[in-house]
Amino acid sequence: MLAVATPEVLWWALLPVLFLSVGGLLLLTVASLVRRLPDWLPQAWTVVTGLAVLVACVPMWCEVRDEGPRTTLAGSVAVDGSTVLVTAVLAAVVVAVALLARPYLRREDLPGVEVYVLLMLSAAGGVVMASADDLIVLFLGLEILSIAVYVLAALHLRRIESQEGAMKYFVLGAFASAFLLYGMALVYGATGSTRLALVAEHLSATVLVDDSMLLAGIALLLVGLAFKVAAVPFHAWTPDVYQGSPTPVVAWMAAGVKAAGFAAMVRVLVTSLGTHASDWAPPVGVLAVASVLVGAVVAVLQTDVRRMLAYSSVAHAGFLLLGVQAADADGTAAVYAYLVVYALLATGSFAVLTVMGGDGDAAHHLDDYRGLARRRPVLAGAFTLLLLGQAGVPFTGGFVAKLGVLAAAVADRGYWVAGLAMLGAAAAAFVYLRILVSMYLEDPDAEAADGSTGPAVPLGARVVIGVACAGVLFVGLVPGPLLDLARDAVPVLVGS
Amino acid sequence: MDAAVFIVSAVVVLTGAAGVLVARNPVHAALFLVQTLFGVAVLFVLQDATFLAAVQVIVYAGAVVILFLFVIMLLGVDRAEDLGIEPIAGQRSVAAIVGASMLGLLLTVLLVGVDGPTGARGANAALGGAEDNTRRLGEALFTDHVFAVELTALLLTVAVVGAVVLARRVRGPLQPMPVVTVASATGSDDASATGSDEATATGDDPAAEADDEGEAG
Numbered sequence: 001m002l003a004v005a006t007p008e009v010l011w012w013a014l015l016p017v018l019f020l021s022v023g024g025l026l027l028l029t030v031a032s033l034v035r036r037l038p039d040w041l042p043q044a045w046t047v048v049t050g051l052a053v054l055v056a057c058v059p060m061w062c063e064v065r066d067e068g069p070r071t072t073l074a075g076s077v078a079v080d081g082s083t084v085l086v087t088a089v090l091a092a093v094v095v096a097v098a099l100l101a102r103p104y105l106r107r108e109d110l111p112g113v114e115v116y117v118l119l120m121l122s123a124a125g126g127v128v129m130a131s132a133d134d135l136i137v138l139f140l141g142l143e144i145l146s147i148a149v150y151v152l153a154a155l156h157l158r159r160i161e162s163q164e165g166a167m168k169y170f171v172l173g174a175f176a177s178a179f180l181l182y183g184m185a186l187v188y189g190a191t192g193s194t195r196l197a198l199v200a201e202h203l204s205a206t207v208l209v210d211d212s213m214l215l216a217g218i219a220l221l222l223v224g225l226a227f228k229v230a231a232v233p234f235h236a237w238t239p240d241v242y243q244g245s246p247t248p249v250v251a252w253m254a255a256g257v258k259a260a261g262f263a264a265m266v267r268v269l270v271t272s273l274g275t276h277a278s279d280w281a282p283p284v285g286v287l288a289v290a291s292v293l294v295g296a297v298v299a300v301l302q303t304d305v306r307r308m309l310a311y312s313s314v315a316h317a318g319f320l321l322l323g324v325q326a327a328d329a330d331g332t333a334a335v336y337a338y339l340v341v342y343a344l345l346a347t348g349s350f351a352v353l354t355v356m357g358g359d360g361d362a363a364h365h366l367d368d369y370r371g372l373a374r375r376r377p378v379l380a381g382a383f384t385l386l387l388l389g390q391a392g393v394p395f396t397g398g399f400v401a402k403l404g405v406l407a408a409a410v411a412d413r414g415y416w417v418a419g420l421a422m423l424g425a426a427a428a429a430f431v432y433l434r435i436l437v438s439m440y441l442e443d444p445d446a447e448a449a450d451g452s453t454g455p456a457v458p459l460g461a462r463v464v465i466g467v468a469c470a471g472v473l474f475v476g477l478v479p480g481p482l483l484d485l486a487r488d489a490v491p492v493l494v495g496s
Numbered sequence: 497m498d499a500a501v502f503i504v505s506a507v508v509v510l511t512g513a514a515g516v517l518v519a520r521n522p523v524h525a526a527l528f529l530v531q532t533l534f535g536v537a538v539l540f541v542l543q544d545a546t547f548l549a550a551v552q553v554i555v556y557a558g559a560v561v562i563l564f565l566f567v568i569m570l571l572g573v574d575r576a577e578d579l580g581i582e583p584i585a586g587q588r589s590v591a592a593i594v595g596a597s598m599l600g601l602l603l604t605v606l607l608v609g610v611d612g613p614t615g616a617r618g619a620n621a622a623l624g625g626a627e628d629n630t631r632r633l634g635e636a637l638f639t640d641h642v643f644a645v646e647l648t649a650l651l652l653t654v655a656v657v658g659a660v661v662l663a664r665r666v667r668g669p670l671q672p673m674p675v676v677t678v679a680s681a682t683g684s685d686d687a688s689a690t691g692s693d694e695a696t697a698t699g700d701d702p703a704a705e706a707d708d709e710g711e712a713g
Contacts, residue, residue, distance in 0.1 A: 004635055004638065004639060005639065006638070006639055006642070007639055007640070007642060021650055025653065028657065073642060073643040074639055074640045074641075074642070074643075075640075076640070076641070076643045076644065077643060109667070109668060111664075111667070114657070114661045117657060118654070118657065118658065118661070121650070121653070121654050121657070122654075124650065125650075125654075128647060134641075134643075134644070136641065136644045137643055137644050137647060140644055140647040140648060140650075140651055141647065143651050144647065144650055144651050144654050147651070147654050147655055147658055148654050148658065150658065151657075151658035151661050151662060154662055155661070157664070157666045157667075158666055158668060158669065158670045158671050159670075159671050160670065160671070360671055362671075
């Protein structure tokens with residue numbers, strides 16, 4: 001037998017994936033062997049795992065900064081700033097969702113281990129997506145992430161809406177995965193490799209006489225990725241799934257899945273297919289404007305706060321796409337800064353919604369927020385800050401994030417795109433204003449006014465909302481550190 | 497010799513395929529499918545693609561058809577079906593058109609010979625001897641694509657965990673639908689029942705549909 005040279009493995013670079021996947025599987029094994037697991041253990045285990053990943057990110061960041069980006073496992077995993085940044089975002093969201101999940105599960109009387117297991121496995125898939133330097137690895141990461149999220153969406157077994165939303169998400173998601181896979185196959189056919197670095201190398205070294213196959217591949221890739229990040233017209237699942245799924249899970253969908261999706265999109269489109277930016281940037285611009293406008297306008301028509309935030313997340317996806325279509329380092333840095341801020345805003349907002357949901361997770365109508373400022377002034381104040389952040393009001397992180405992507409679009413001479421997106425932002429502000437008016441200016445219902453002080457806010461939710469608000473304010477007042485971080489995180493292609 | 501093997505296996509493949517179409521009993525159709533798949537495996541061997549041939553036998557003839565048979569027997573449809581009824585109106589004519597156009601496309605590609613642009617050659621493009629092919633595939637899987645192989649394991653684990661979670665019995669009463677209560681929503685205690693409930697729930701819920709239309713406008 002001939003000895004086969006196995007690829008070099010940088011174990012420290014794989015630590016986040018290993019922590020999350022092994023953590024999830026270990027919890028699963030222990031939970032299935034031990035008859036009565038202490039109530040607090042799964043949550044604590046998830047939080048510890050998430051924090052361990054966050055801690056592991058620090059030396060990774062330093063290593064990448066000092067030694068430069070590199071690849072491992074024969075060029076299928078990229079170790080660069082964007083990997084570390086998105087991994088850290090995902091780990092932080094995992095911790096936040098775990099903190100929100102336990103009081104939620106107890107309130108809804110749901111079994112309490114699967115959420116954490118699937119959350120960690122899903123996050124492992126997200127980290128793989130963020131670090132994938134190979135189309136096959138990217139696809140596998142996306143599937144690990146998605147399948148876990150489909151099940152998480154259906155986890156409220158007694159709510160038929162949860163099942164309905166999960167079914168829609170699953171069927172449409174399977175379609176989107178098929179599109180993505182077909183796109184990958186065509187790109188592979190046109191370039192002869194699934195390695196992103198080799199794809200880029202091939203495209204920069206050769207001029208294709210007939211690039212129809214490549215363009216078809218890029219188009220299909222775009223469909224698959226746009227579905228994952230919920231961009232118009234691939235957003236149809238968003239409101240139903242956000243409305244039906246358990247609210248802590250929605251926080252993961254909004255913050256985690258979107259972050260992983262955009263990390264993958266940036267790496268594939270901007271860094272690897274950058275030579276063909278003139279082909280894919282205009283359609284991405286159209287997707288961006290359509291998402292911002294449709295998301296903002298349709299959100300105004302909703303009366304369910306979860307549906308409102310679902311459409312507003314579509315609008316946010318549009319803003320993120322604005323940074324992607326700029327197709328340069330500035331745009332990419334703006335996307336990463338936006339992702340960090342949006343992760344704060346989304347987890348914070350959905351933490352408030354988790355608290356507000358009440359028994360049965362049903363009290364999400366706009367009327368349920370009437371007079372909240374009088375019943376729960378601190379909660380209402382925090383929600384106000386998060387909504388203002390989502391609207392992009394100055395001195396909040398949302399302003400910094402929106403300014404970044406708009407500046408990137410303008411610098412790329414996308415005046416029309418940027419102008420229309422600003423119009424959409426103005427329309428979206430109306431949505432958040434409606435919730436604020438309901439909280440502050442309208443009187444509470446008669447029954448709610450009878451001395452009830454509104455929903456109880458568990459400790460975990462307090463921590464999440466507090467950290468999110470502090471983060472949003474900090475980025476709004478001192479944007480420098482985040483912007484530097486995002487600039488350092490712009491992915492670089494390293495040939496294998 | 498090659499030609500003789502080709503002709504024999506082609507006959508095996510074609511009679512099997514015809515048998516799948518003609519057989520009245522679904523179980524017989526599945527067995528004819530096995531015959532076709534074995535014939536294709538022989539064709540693969542003829543092309544020196546021994547690994548593919550083995551996979552063809554193990555995965556398709558071994559696993560996939562067995563699953564078919566499981567489903568056929570579990571659902572209790574192991575008897576002749578009345579093929580006169582069209583389950584979906586107009587389905588057959590559409591299928592005929594699509595099939596004919598696919599055949600046309602294939603013939604065009606074969607006869608006209610569209611020379612599509614492709615890039616560099618893939619890792620397993622160069623075919624050597626019989627063992628070489630298998631070894632190359634194995635090498636590629638455990639060197640270049642080792643991470644993908646490991647991730648596939650994780651993916652399958654996630655899928656199994658998800659299936660078990662969804663197939664579990666529901667504790668406690670179901671929450672009523674906010675708008676329209678579904679008649680069958682009371683007794684769903686396994687995954688398949690829940691799945692069918694969802695289908696009816698999404699279809700029968702006029703409020704949700706109206707809502708969707710409102711959003712589209």
